[in-house]
Amino acid sequence: MKKGDYAWQKGRVPLYIYHYTDELLRVSQEAYMEYFTENAMGSNAFPSVAQLEREVIEMGIGLLGGGAAAGGTFTSGGTESIFLALKTAREWARREMGIDQPKIVMAVSGHASVDKSAGYLGMDVVRTPLREDFRADTKLLEGAIDERTCMLYASAPGYPHGVFDPIEEIGALAMKHGLWLHVDTCVGGFLAPFAREIGYPIPPFDLSVPGVYSLSADLHKYGFAAKGASLFLLADRDHQKYQRFEFSNWPRGSFLSHTFQGSRAAGPIASAWAVMNTLGHTGYREIARVIMDTRERLIAGVEQIRGLRVIRPSDLCILLYDSIDPDVDIYAIADRMGKKHWLVGKSITPKAVHIALNPLVAPALDDYLADLAACVEEVRSTKEVGKVDLRTY
Ligand SMILES: Cc1ncc(COP(=O)(O)O)c(C=O)c1O
Structure with a gap:
């Protein structure tokens, strides 16, 4: 059945996939299989799962600026966080x-899962336009605050453009109005700290920023754990009283849960623990170096192709490029790349190609750029226009 799938192993899928080395994959899989059958809901039955979970959360808090009061929950993914x-x-x-x-x-660039969750929870979402550099406009956020507003939401970085919202400014705004600020670092949480360590200018974005109440950081993205792994962190764990679900009006006693899920897979927890302990800071720094070097090579390569332009800024691992030649439609290029078996993301605003980098793109990059240059020339000669995909993710 896999015959029709894109070859992620060959770097042809620039989203969904986070793979570093076969050795790390083996570590992740072995840890996962060791805990294939256990249920993370049963901390009384499986204290080792509870310990793995606690240690992963502690590592996340330590990495992401949490103080002594911070707390966290291991969740199934960014959406659940x-x-x-x-x-x-x-x-x-x-x-x-x-x-x-x-x-x-929040700004319009915040992830779709906010509206999805707000729908489930009966909350309203107001999305404001961006600044020219695709970051949230703090003045427009402030203008949208009314007496029903309880939460500001910011991204570090946002998925559509790969840029960080001005978290310090938004934190100050949250404090001025007494609001909860959540920072979505689902993409950046386990990459940005290491990109900063190797010298990239990453702005402040984590729990240490005044005004930040909570943060989401995905282990199954740049944490390189098995899928089904994210952290929801609170600057003050006392707020877990508002997260908790407690229930006793049934014949089986009191039921207590901090997650959306009831029964929970223990495999992703074990995988995250094993991957984090295997990589350590040195391993994650090395991954950051591979990704950021690939980004530089991609920028240089795209800009050498006549008619293409890299859209700036790009703060981390997501890059957009478009066409500045009226005879070359960027979606037509994306469609032709698709025919050459590259999965290509289409950005709607701006009209561009969207690529999220992972280490597998590095060895595939020369082939990617060669195919891209060929597609640009083909489209320039045919002047064809590409499709707007209904499903753009
Ligand atoms: C910025 C951001 N937030 C949240 C999510 C949702 O994460 P998940 O797909 O793990 O539920 C994503 C997914 O790509 C994302 O990019």
Whole structure:
């Protein structure tokens, strides 16, 4: 059945996939299989799972600026971490601010899962336009705040453009209005600290920024753990009282849960623990170096192709490029690249190609650029126009 799938092993899938080395994959798989059958809900039955989970959370808090009061939850992915952020802020707003129907204010570039979660939770979302550099416009955020607003939401970086919102500015705004600030570092959480360590200018974005209440960071993205792994971190673990679900009105006693899920796979927890302990800071720094070097090579390569332009800024691992030649339609290029078996993401605003880098792109890059140059020449001669995909992710 896999015959029709894109060859991620050959670097042809610049999203969905986070693979470093076969050795790291083996470590991840062995740890996962060791805990294939256990249930992470059963911390009484499996104290070792609870310990793995605690240690992963502690590593995340240490990496992402949490102080002595910080706390966290291991979740199934970015969406669940974001859901829990909204749920926690909603209960906080109901009890501490007296807001019944809380509202979230964010820039338009925030991830779609905010609206998905808000729909489940009966919350409203207001999305404001971006600055010219694709970052959240703090003035517009402030203008959208009203008496029902309980939460500001910022991205570090956002998926559509790969840029960091001005977290310090938004933190100050949150404090001025007494709001909850959630920072979505699902993409950046396990990459940006290491890119900073090797010298890239990463702006402040984590739990240490004043005003930040919570943060989501995905282990199954640049943490390189098996899928089903993310962290939801709180600057103050006392706020877990708003995250918690407690119930006893049934014949089986009290039920307590901090996640959306009930039964939870233990495999991703074991995988994350093993991968983090195997890589350590040195390994993650090396991954950051591979990704950032690949980004530089990609920028140089794309800019050598007549008619293409890299869209700036790009703060981390996501890059956009478009066409500056009216005879060359960028979606037509994307379609032709697709025919050559490269999975190519189409950005709608701006109209561009979207690529999220992972280490597998490095060895494939020369082939990618050669195919790209050929596609540009083909499109220039045919003047064909590409399709707007209905499914753009
Ligand atoms: C910035 C950002 N936030 C949240 C998510 C959602 O994460 P998941 O797909 O793990 O639920 C993504 C996914 O790509 C993302 O890029």
